[in-house]
Amino acid sequence: MRRRDFFSIGAAATGAVALGTLATGVGAQAHSTAETTAAHTGRKSQIVTSDGVTLRVRDWGVGKPIVFLTGWGLPLDFWHYNFIDLLDEGMRCVAYDRRGHGRSDDPGTGYDYDTLAEDLAAVLEMLDLTDVTLVAYSMSGGEAVRYLTKHGNARISRIVFLSSTAPCLMLGGDNTVGVPGAMLEGAKALMAQDFPKWLKEGEAAFWLNAASLEMQEWGRELMLQTSLPALLACYDTMIRADLREELKKLDLPTLIVHGDKDASTPFALSGARIGKLVSGTQVKVYEGAPHGLPITHRAQFKTDLLAFARG
Known part of the structure; x- marks a missing residue:
């Protein structure tokens, strides 16, 4: 491959x-x-974490809260189209820029899942959110799992793993389903050399021509806002994490949404494995959907997310 x-x-x-x-x-x-x-x-439009990092937050609407966690390299703006769908349905939508992303602080440290989970805890606590449906897109599945294993589910009622990179990407040891480390490290080297070029070359696979050229350009511009050191550090966190044992401990309603054309993280490598590790999951595989599923299959995702959140 x-x-x-x-x-x-x-x-x-x-x-x-x-x-x-x-x-x-x-x-x-x-x-x-x-x-x-x-x-x-x-x-609040800002949250300050326990280590003094200011996170940009958007908290719109009233009603049952849905907290959206961003994918690798993306700011909260990526969720705006999904927000407008759900606000019309009487939902409260919350998202924030991960540290080093968008307009949050870039402290140069704390890009591991332990710290990122504490950032999520700070947002939930400062906004005093309960009965939350947590939508964890791509990389953020790791910080969601780490939060739940450390803090429990007193504030979280249900979780959605959306195009997730969990549970364990890197091949090795007893993880026989994964990507060779040399391949992942090679991608990182290309990013560090010329991230805009790397991003542009991978654009077609992310969208699969299911979004306009203008939308694709918008998505690329969002990722180019991200601090490169933060982006590379988060990439390391994402590719090296092994969440298999933590996933087994989850005990709350779980929905897995994944595209069968996801080239960034194929379903067999991620969503299918999560479904085997977490008991009682619902699994929805979208035909023809790429990694950019929240935008390319927005209407279908809205329907499934609303049904799950209101469940």
Whole structure:
């Protein structure tokens, strides 16, 4: 299998009727914005962790909370399209920029799963969130699992592993289903040499032509905001983690969502294995879906996530 198959990251209206429709839409949007602003008075836009790192947070909507954890190299902005779907359904949507990502602090340390799990704990505690549906995308499955094994599920009612990189990526020892370390290290060397080029070359596999060229460019720009040292350190954390024993300890409703065309982390390497380690899981494999599933299969994911969160 080629190296880039793994971790490829990649009318104006006229006339009185049209103008009338536009005006109605603007009025409805203004009303909705006013209601949302009122509901958000006093909400935090930043959280400070136990080691003094400031994390940018977005906490929108009212109702049952869904906390979205970002994938490797992505800021919280990646979730905005999913937010607007779920806010209309009466859900509360929360996300934050992982340290070194987006507009959070980049302290140069703390990119291991233990620290990242404590960052998640700080967000949950400062916002006093309970009965949470936790959506862990890609790399963030590791920080979600580490949080649950360290803090329990008093605040978390259910978890979604979305295109996850868990449980154990690197081949070796008793992990006979994985990627050779030399291949993973080779990808890291290419990133360190020319990350924009590496990202552009892997774009097609990430999206599989299921997103517009403009959307693909937007996604690439989001990842280019990430601190390169933080990105490489998080990559190390992700490829070296072995979460198999921790996953066996999970005891809460679990949904696995994965694409059957995910070249970044194939289902057989990740989602299928999580389903065997965590008892009582629901598994949904999306036909034709790549790693960029939250965007490319947005409507399908909305339906499944809502059904699960309201369960």
